[in-house]
Amino acid sequence: GAGSVANTPEAGDVEYLAPVTIGGQTVNMDFDSGSSDLWVFNTQLSLNTLSGHMAYNPAQSSTFQLLPGSTFSISYGDGSGAAGNVGTDTVNIGGATVTGQAIELATDVSTSFVTDTQSTGLIGLAFSKLNTVKPVQQKTFFDNALATLPEPVFTADLRHNAAGTYEFGAIDSTKFSGPLAWTPVNTTSGFWQFTSQAFAVGGGAPSTSVPGGQAIADTGTTLMLADQSVVDGYYSQVQGAVNNATVGGVTFPCSATLPDLQIDVGGTMATVRGDDINFAPVDQTGTTCFGGLQATTVQPQIYGDIFFKSNFVAFNGGNNSLGVAPH
Numbered sequence: 001g002a003g004s005v006a007n008t009p010e011a012g013d014v015e016y017l018a019p020v021t022i023g024g025q026t027v028n029m030d031f032d033s034g035s036s037d038l039w040v041f042n043t044q045l046s047l048n049t050l051s052g053h054m055a056y057n058p059a060q061s062s063t064f065q066l067l068p069g070s071t072f073s074i075s076y077g078d079g080s081g082a083a084g085n086v087g088t089d090t091v092n093i094g095g096a097t098v099t100g101q102a103i104e105l106a107t108d109v110s111t112s113f114v115t116d117t118q119s120t121g122l123i124g125l126a127f128s129k130l131n132t133v134k135p136v137q138q139k140t141f142f143d144n145a146l147a148t149l150p151e152p153v154f155t156a157d158l159r160h161n162a163a164g165t166y167e168f169g170a171i172d173s174t175k176f177s178g179p180l181a182w183t184p185v186n187t188t189s190g191f192w193q194f195t196s197q198a199f200a201v202g203g204g205a206p207s208t209s210v211p212g213g214q215a216i217a218d219t220g221t222t223l224m225l226a227d228q229s230v231v232d233g234y235y236s237q238v239q240g241a242v243n244n245a246t247v248g249g250v251t252f253p254c255s256a257t258l259p260d261l262q263i264d265v266g267g268t269m270a271t272v273r274g275d276d277i278n279f280a281p282v283d284q285t286g287t288t289c290f291g292g293l294q295a296t297t298v299q300p301q302i303y304g305d306i307f308f309k310s311n312f313v314a315f316n317g318g319n320n321s322l323g324v325a326p327h
């Protein structure tokens with residue numbers, strides 16, 4: 001059946017956590033449409049590493065089974081990572097249930113995960129070809145659930161500093177306005193990748209030549225990482241915007257009024273609200289603010305939580321497409 005859970009932004013909308021029940025144990029996890037491993041903090045980790053975290057205890061689950069000899073090792077774009085061994089268990093997300101789901105048990109996690117005590121790990125929702133388990137690659141929760149879901153979809157409804165929803169198996173049309181604009185997804189990269197070749201600023205004339213012209217929908221990335229041409233075009237319209245090498249990106253006066261960004265998603269222009277591009281002050285004085293739109297020099301572009309705060313997104317694993325609408 002379908003399943004729906006509330007998600008909650010961590011402080012500063014850095015990431016969005018939602019409850020996942022594994023073998024009867026409910027833990028909060030980071031739903032990540034930009035990766036394909038489900039890994040958890042668990043009782044194999046040291047007490048120091050576990051301090052402050054919830055943890056999955058396989059010994060307490062009557063349905064846990066070890067996958068002997070299986071291991072995982074994953075590293076993310078921000079340099080963080082995790083590694084360990086693997087078993088299977090029953091996973092239930094708001095009622096959507098998979099038996100025999102690969103549960104990757106971290107025995108090593110990088111610092112940013114240790115300090116992020118509200119998160120018990122990640123649930124990857126990209127394509128299973130990116131899963132890192134060896135010797136036998138494993139499937140994502142969504143892949144395993146597809147055949148039993150009423151509709152082959154999951155949806156992301158992420159909000160600024162407010163609860164939202166992750167839903168499996170249904171599209172709740174009360175969560176967005178107007179029709180969903182659907183675009184085909186190129187699954188070759190293993191990401192939810194689509195064409196994004198144009199942008200406009202504050203309703204101005206669109207540019208139509210973004211180099212590479214590809215982007216992925218990634219709920220596990222905090223910001224929106226776009227081609228330099230988009231970043232330059234956007235911040236040229238923001239008084240006092242500078243590339244601030246010290247803090248590692250574009251900053252502007254917190255008093256600045258930020259224009260909306262219109263961005264191409266498979267031929268339809270989606271809007272990212274200017275307010276959401278004012279991400280956070282860089283220090284306690286609250287004078288200088290850090291942009292939610294930043295540059296990436298690698299392809300594809302990464303449309304993270306900044307994009308999702310203005311746009312409801314439906315991920316269709318039946319026909320490999322993305323549906324986008326303002327919310």
Ligand SMILES: CCOC(=O)c1ccc(CN)cc1
Nearest residue numbers: 032076080112113116220221
């Ligand atoms: C704040 C701690 O979170 C992470 O380090 C983190 C979360 C998600 C991903 C996957 N994009 C990578 C690192």
